[in-house]
Structure formats: C-alpha cells, structure tokens
Amino acid sequence: xxxxxxxxxxxxxxxxxxxxxxxxxxxxxxxxxxxxxxxxxxxxxxxxxxxxxxxxxxxxxxxxxxxxxxxxxxxxxxxxxxxxxxxxxxxxxxxxxxxxxxxxxxxxxxxxxxxxxxxxxxxxxxxxxxxxxxxxxxxxxxxxxxxxxxxxxxxxxxxxxxxxxxxxxxxxxxxxxxxxxx
Numbered sequence: 001x002x003x004x005x006x007x008x009x010x011x012x013x014x015x016x017x018x019x020x021x022x023x024x025x026x027x028x029x030x031x032x033x034x035x036x037x038x039x040x041x042x043x044x045x046x047x048x049x050x051x052x053x054x055x056x057x058x059x060x061x062x063x064x065x066x067x068x069x070x071x072x073x074x075x076x077x078x079x080x081x082x083x084x085x086x087x088x089x090x091x092x093x094x095x096x097x098x099x100x101x102x103x104x105x106x107x108x109x110x111x112x113x114x115x116x117x118x119x120x121x122x123x124x125x126x127x128x129x130x131x132x133x134x135x136x137x138x139x140x141x142x143x144x145x146x147x148x149x150x151x152x153x154x155x156x157x158x159x160x161x162x163x164x165x166x167x168x169x170x171x172x173x174x175x176x177x178x179x180x181x182x
Contacts (some may be wrong), residue, residue: 005030008044050106054098054113058120061091065123069165070173080127087124092135099137103144110148118145126164 005023009016011034023030035041064083071079095117098105105113121142124131132139145151154161173179 006033007031008033008035008040010035051111051113054095054105055116057091057094058113058116061087062116062120062123065120065127066165068127069170083124084128084131087128087131088134091120092131092138095141096135096137099141103141114141114145118142118151 005028007016007019007030009032020030033040035044061083064079064086068076068079068083095105104110105117117138118141121132121138132142146155153159
C-alpha cells in the first residue's frame with residue numbers, strides 16, 4: 001500500500017508518541033487526525049471494535065488450523081472435522097454476511113481484519129479445497145484481495161510466505177520449545 005498511515009489521537013504525546021517514534025525511525029510517513037470531539041472518538045471506537053472483533057474471531061479459527069500438525073495421529077481426523085464444522089457453521093457465515101454489499105469487512109477501507117480473513121480462507125482451502133463453495137461473498141472477497149499488487153506479490157513463489165507445516169517444521173518447533181512428544 002502506498003497510502004500514508006493515518007494516526008488518530010489527541011494533540012499531545014500520550015500513548016501515540018511511541019508509535020510516532022517507531023514510524024519516524026523506520027522512515028514511514030504518516031498523517032494525523034487530531035481528536036477534538038467526542039463524536040470523532042465514538043465513530044473511531046465503533047470501527048476499531050469491529051476490526052478487533054473480526055480479527056479475534058479469525059485468530060481463533062486460524063489457531064485451530066495451526067495446531068493440527070501438532071496433534072497426535074489418532075486425534076488429527078477428529079480435529080479436522082471440528083475445524084471444518086466450526087469454519088462453515090460458526091465463522092464463515094459471519095464474514096459472508098459482513099461482506100454482503102461491501103468490499104471490506106469494516107467500512108470502505110482495507111484493515112488488518114481483511115488481511116487475516118484472506119490468510120484464514122487460504123489456510124482452510126489448503127485443507128478443504130471446496131470450503132468456500134457455499135460462500136460467494138468470501139470467494140469474491142478472496143479474488144479482490146488477490147488482485148491487490150502487494151497481496152499478489154506475497155502469494156507468488158519465492159516470497160516470504162511459508163509453506164504448510166511439515167514434519168521437519170513440527171520437529172523443530174517441538175525441539176526449540178522443549179516439548180516432549182508423548
């Protein structure tokens with residue numbers, strides 16, 4: 001994204017000053033919208049709350065998928081069923097509805113919730129290739145996200161995107177974290 005980062009805060013240091021420092025040190029240009037009225041804060045809070053809600057739900061869903069390689073062989077099949085069931089009955093219907101007549105999950109701007117949704121849908125398609133077949137809004141959203149130059153580049157071979165976990169990955173994680181396989 002070539003757009004400038006926009007910071008919303010009061011006309012003072014507070015908790016935002018550390019972020020200003022980090023952005024300045026990294027050479028990232030940013031703009032500020034100074035909060036001077038309660039209505040600005042309430043509007044911002046409502047939009048940020050939705051982003052956080054969607055992101056936390058996606059984190060829960062992705063965690064179910066991420067722990068799959070670490071399950072015992074006799075537990076994996078049952079866990080796969082749990083993932084598919086919860087994705088299609090609990091999580092995806094919420095995002096499908098949110099994307100009805102909307103390009104993004106919250107408002108008219110791209111947010112971290114959109115990135116997490118893209119990641120989650122791709123992760124689950126690796127496990128269940130047709131999982132989005134009954135979710136046309138999610139499928140269309142995924143297509144729009146793929147067309148963004150930065151996302152398209154990240155999906156290309158040779159990017160820093162990591163492959164699905166394999167046995168070597170699982171063994172390395174277990175050794176580094178000093179977790180004994182029962």
